[in-house]
Amino acid sequence: MRTKIAAAWAMAAVLSLAGFVGAQDAAKLAEKARILESEAAQAKNPAAYMIIDLPARKILLKARGFVLRSWDLRSDRLWGKPLELKGLKLIGKSALAKPERKNITPGKDDPKNAKPKAPSSEPDVLELKDMPIHYSLIFGDDIRVSVRPRTTRFWPTLMNIAVDASWLAYLPLKTLWLSVKHKAFTEIEIVMPSENDAKSLYWAFIEGLSTIIIGPYL
Numbered sequence: 001m002r003t004k005i006a007a008a009w010a011m012a013a014v015l016s017l018a019g020f021v022g023a024q025d026a027a028k029l030a031e032k033a034r035i036l037e038s039e040a041a042q043a044k045n046p047a048a049y050m051i052i053d054l055p056a057r058k059i060l061l062k063a064r065g066f067v068l069r070s071w072d073l074r075s076d077r078l079w080g081k082p083l084e085l086k087g088l089k090l091i092g093k094s095a096l097a098k099p100e101r102k103n104i105t106p107g108k109d110d111p112k113n114a115k116p117k118a119p120s121s122e123p124d125v126l127e128l129k130d131m132p133i134h135y136s137l138i139f140g141d142d143i144r145v146s147v148r149p150r151t152t153r154f155w156p157t158l159m160n161i162a163v164d165a166s167w168l169a170y171l172p173l174k175t176l177w178l179s180v181k182h183k184a185f186t187e188i189e190i191v192m193p194s195e196n197d198a199k200s201l202y203w204a205f206i207e208g209l210s211t212i213i214i215g216p217y218l
Helices: 001-043 154-181 195-204
Strands: 048-054 058-063 066-072 074-082 088-097 135-141 143-151 186-192 212-213
Touching: 001 048, 001 058, 001 143, 001 212, 066 195, 074 154, 143 154, 154 186, 186 195
Parallel strands: 048 212, 143 186
Antiparallel strands: 048 058, 058 066, 074 186, 088 135, 088 212, 135 143
C-alpha cells in the first residue's frame, strides 16, 4: 500500500514538474514572439536601429533585420523599474568630456598684424580616438544606459571605481527620493570589453536612433 502511495506521489510530482517546465517554455516562447514582433516593426523602416540584448550580452546595430555591427558585453546590471518591450528613441548622450567640433571663425583669433594662415585641406572632423569611454545613453521613460570599459589604465580604472561607488550610494538615494514623488526610473550599466569598444559604441549611437532593450520586463 505504501509503495502504491509513494508511486502516486512520485507520478504527481513528475506531472507537476512537467507542467511547470511546460509553462516556463510557453512563457519563453511568448516572450520571444514579442521580441520578434517588436523588431519586425523596426525592420520595416530603412533606418538602422539598435538592439541591446542583456541576457545574450550583445549589442547589435541592424537595418532591415541584417546585422551591420555587433559588440559583446563583458557584464551588465540593472537597477529600478523593469523594462517594457517597445521601441525607444535615444534622446541624448552625456559624458564628462563630450567630443565637440571646434567652431573656428577665420581671422578672429589671430592677432591684428598676424599673417593669415593657409586654409587647411583637412576638415575638422571627429575621429574614433576622440570619443569618450565613460558616458550615458539617455532614453525616454526615465531609462538611462551607462557605459564604461574594462581597462588597466590608471585614470580610467579610478573612474570605474567612482562609478561603482555611485551605483552603491547614489542610486539607493535617488530611488528613495523619487519614491516620495511616486516616480521611478531604470538604470542599466554595461561594461565593454575594451576602451575601443566603448568608443565605437558611442560613435554608432546617434541621437534619435531607435533602440530595443531586451531584459527583465514588466
